[in-house]
Amino acid sequence: MSSVTVTQNNFNGGELSPLMGARTDQTRYGNGCKKLHNMLVLPHGPATRRPGFQYLGECYYKDRYVRLIPFTFNADQTYILEFGHKYMRIWKDGGLVINKTGRPVEVHTPWTSELVPALSVCQSADVMFVACSAYEPCRILRKAHDVWHIESVRLGSRMKVPFLLDAKVKEKGTRDYSYIVTAIDPFTREESGPSESFTVKGPETISVDDPVTLTWESENKDAVYAVYKCWNESGKYGFVGQAKKRRWIDRGATPDFKEGFPIYRTMFQRADAYPSVVQFYQQRLCFAATNSQPQTVWMSRSGSYNNFNISDPLRDDDSIAATIAAERVNKIEWMLPGRRLIVGTAGSEWSLGGAENKAITPSSIKFERQSVIGAAPLAPLLVGENILFVQHGGKVIRELQYSLQRDGYMGTELSILSEHLFRDNPVVSWAYQQEPYSIIWCVLQDGSLVGATYERGHDVIGWHKHSSQGKFESVCCIQGKDGDELWCVVRREINGEERRYIERLVSYGAQDVTEQIFMDSAMSYRGEKTEVCSGLEHLEGKTVQILADGYVCPPQVVRNGRIQLPTPASVVHAGLQYTSELIPVEPEIVLTSGSSSGKARRVGRVCAKFHESAGVQIGAGASAPRDVAMRDEPGLDLPPALFSGEKVVDVSGGYAMQSDVVFRMEEPLPATLLSYTMQVEIGER
Template sequence: MSAVTVIQNNFNGGELSPLMGARTDQVRYGNGCKKLHNMMVLPHGPASRRPGFQFLGKCRDGGTRVRLVPFTFNADQAYVLEFGNKYMRVWKDGGLVTNLTGRPIEIGTPWTSDIVDSLSVCQSADVLFVASASCPPYKVCRTGHALWHLERVVLGSRMKPPTDLEVTKKGTASREYSYVVTAIDPFTREESEPSVAITLQGPETISVESSITLTWESEHNDAIYAVYKCWNESGKFGFVGQAKSRKWVDRGASPDFSEGFPIYRTMFQRADEYPSSVQFYQQRLCFAATNNQPQTIWMSQSGSYNNFNISDPLRDDDSVAATIAAERVNKIEWMVPGRQLIVGTAGSEWSLSGGENKAVTPSSIKFERQSVIGAAPLAPLVVGENILFLQQGGKVIRELQYSLQKDGYMGTELSILSEHLLKDNPVVSWAYQQEPYSVVWCVLSDGSLAAFTYEREHDVIGWHKHSSEGHFESVCCIHGDRGDELWCVVTRVVNGKNCRYVERLAPYGVNGIEEQFFVDSGVSYHGEKAETFSGLEHLEGESIQALADGFVIPPQVVSEGSITLSHAASVVHIGLPYTSELIPMEQEVILQSGSSRGRTRRVSRVSLHVHETAGLQVGVGSTAPQPVALREDAGLDLAPALFSGETVVEVNGGYEIQSNVVFRQSEPLPATLLSYSMQVEMGER
């Protein structure tokens, strides 16, 4: 027999598919895991137990589906919007936003619970535009911290056309003329639709002596006005002049028919004509994909988001309507702005631009197909310069990345080495948590969470699986004081009833044993020492774990919304238990006689290098995991300290074909594994 030492010094490979079980030649095999359950891969290499989820409150309706949508006004003002069955509520700083009377802010909406997941949203400052194929476009408007309202998107210019247009004339009437006037914003240059045309009989030749004077009324005090004139039977108007007052005199100006007034377009007025996707690009608001025109994109005038007017002839800043010309009619699922507007359809991915580094105009617009993968309806995530999107069906995640060699975008699959996590279990909601560890969180159709740590510049793509006593339904991220906050909706069965809770992932890496938060749907207490703790009605009848002043409390059942501890404590965290488990890949050992495959092996000891860890258990093969002594006994009156360093565990496993090492944490305490090594005795074949 021979003894060898096997070491794994990082876990960046994440949880790998069972189909990777023999791929020792693959780079990620050596730093991968068979199982990463409720453990996270950190970009630096360690695997760390995920924090618990903090209970923030109940959703308004516990029996219908709810979606969370981030709303970020600036770095200091980030909200989470709760969209449920025909209502919306607002959350901030871990609680509901309330009005002066203390009632939660709530507004009615036209969206039922069965379509909230399909809503397309995009934000500009304090306005959130919402598109759905089931109703006209709307916008959620914030005018103050507790002032929110919903209004339908009204298309057209914000400038109102002049009214009460009147004319006076000099000279003999022998020729027919028509005039219209528009109002122009002096700052944005947005132009109104034309006034009602006025027609008159004027002199054959207009001059200083034989002039026509126009006057009108307007509700805009600081507007300037454009005058258009028609003097032929074609009915075509041309620009003849501007006025800063509500009066203009025609002394013989010739119409410039290359400049016409804006023409209002009637859009999105009835069923099958409502757009299902919305986005911004080049200072234009873009709607796309009605039932009648699933491959068409409508773009507003530049800088005027509600204005979809055009002119005759067309101007460069007029609104744009463009349809993808493809072999098959594939509905546009989403749009993402960048150096180009990336468009995902059910059958392929396209880029929209003005061509040759030009801005998009009605006469300069270009579609180019980038790939023929096909996209799922779920809105993609933008991570740095890359776009992460779901392939049609929602079971494959791809990265759309610009390639200089191709001079276009390539769709690389990110989930292929961990395909078992999404197999027959598509993603239904996801969010990107940039800080502190760059993690993409995915809600799967079975209610579990799959996540992957994503640092493309360091070639880190490590998957991990998470679960809780309940079903996750929706996730979103907003910026918080300690990095990005992951918010989620969780459906839990409490006292035989389905309850929907809004919960938030606790901060990473808090200091001190007393502040460790590793329970789900948990609440915290900070104050004077106490033994009885209430406010647990959301966990009525459930068996809970608690950490009190750093001590692990034996499980208790919540009764009448409270529990009583055996001793008083001033810092207490109470919630549902969960277990974290890590099983590394079976490492191949190359012996002088060749590969160790097929030979029995026995693990006699395991050396662990951990960081700020307490309460870890280790097992090998079929032996049950046993607690790891991370410190010497400091006495019953002292809470266990977090341990950083190396320790050795004698495991004395038996001879087995596979000697999987199992690292487990079931107590409400942290565990971060930097590396491990094991002494293996090789048996005969």
């Protein structure tokens, strides 16, 4: 019989697939876990209990799908848009935005709950563009904090077309001269469509002594005007001059046929011609993937998002239409701007840019295939300089990294070591929470939540699984006061009725133990000491955990939206219980006689190192996890302090071929495991 000591001081390998059970040679095996449930791994190495979810409010429709979309104007002005069945509501600072009448701001939308998951969005300042294959493109405008509006995208120039064009000559001649005038914004240089042409009979040769005087009317203020002229039977117009007033004199100017007036393009007018994807790239608004042209990208004029006009001949800032030339007609699922415009289709990934790495123009544009993986319809995430996307089918997470050597992007699978989390369970929604721990959150089809702590610079990719007494449906992140906030739509069953709640992940690591919340759908009370807490109607009939002034109270059933405390308290949190559990991988122990494989083993003692923890249970093998005493009573009117340091537990498990160590947390208290050491006795056989 041999006795050995084994230590694991890093858990950021995350929860590993059962198929990794024998891969002791793999680097992440020694840092991984068999089970990591409702626990997060930190980039530094420890594993910590996930905070609870705070209840914010109920969705407008409780029986239909709801999606959350972030709206970020700047770091201080961030909103959450609640999209449901033909409506949109706005959330900010943990509550609904209220209008001047005291009612929540609500905007009627054309999208049903079945179409909401497929909406593609992109934002510029106070305007969000929305694309959906079932409706014409729309844009959502924030005109004030409590004034929001939705309208169809009106294609064309914002400049009004000049009208009532007229021309005068000293004496009428025999030669026809035709003119067209456009209006130009002097700041953005955006040009209107052409006026109606006006033809005048003039002299054979226009000169200073025999000019043509043009006049017109215009609704534009502070505009300049471009004049185009046709003087032969070709019908082509060329630029001849510019005017600051609504009058211009032709003294014999020769048309420049290399510069023609804009030509309006009719687009997105039919049911099969509505784009399903929208994005920005190089100061252009880009639409893509209609039902009739699933591999085509349309780009607006540079700096003019609604303007898809072209010129004859083409100019560099004209709008662009480009189609992927591929072996198969795979629909464009998403676009993402970067060094180039990255385009994900159902069969491959492409980059779109200008020739020789220059700005994209109508005459300088090319597609280059980057990989042949295939993408799901979910919009990708940009993490640093890397692009994360869900593979076609929804069960694999991929990463596109730019390679300087190949001057292109290379794809890597991020979920391969934890593939069991996604087996027959595709991703339906996801978001990236950059602060404080860089976590990718994925909602799976079964309603569970999966996270990945992702720090590519430190080679940290650790997956962890989360659940609640309900099913997650949608997630998104916005920047908050204490880092990024994760918002969720959670479907819960209350008294036999389906309800949909909007909840927010509680901030990590509050310093005061009385403010730490480790319950789901939780509500809080802060004020004078009380024995009765109300406001829990959303959990009517549910058994809730209670933390009052830092003390754990016995669970209670919510009745009439209330709970009764055993003693008065001034800071109370109540919510649904969830269990956190960590089971490290079984280490490969090398003995002087060889490997420990195939030999029975017994764990006799576990030494765990904690940081600001309480409420932990430890067990091993067949022995049930038992409580570890951590918190000492600090004195009157003070909450028990959290424990940091080492705790030694005699677990006395029996001999078995496998003897897992289990760390479990069920009380509404924080726990962070830094490392653990176990003493293992290896049998002779």
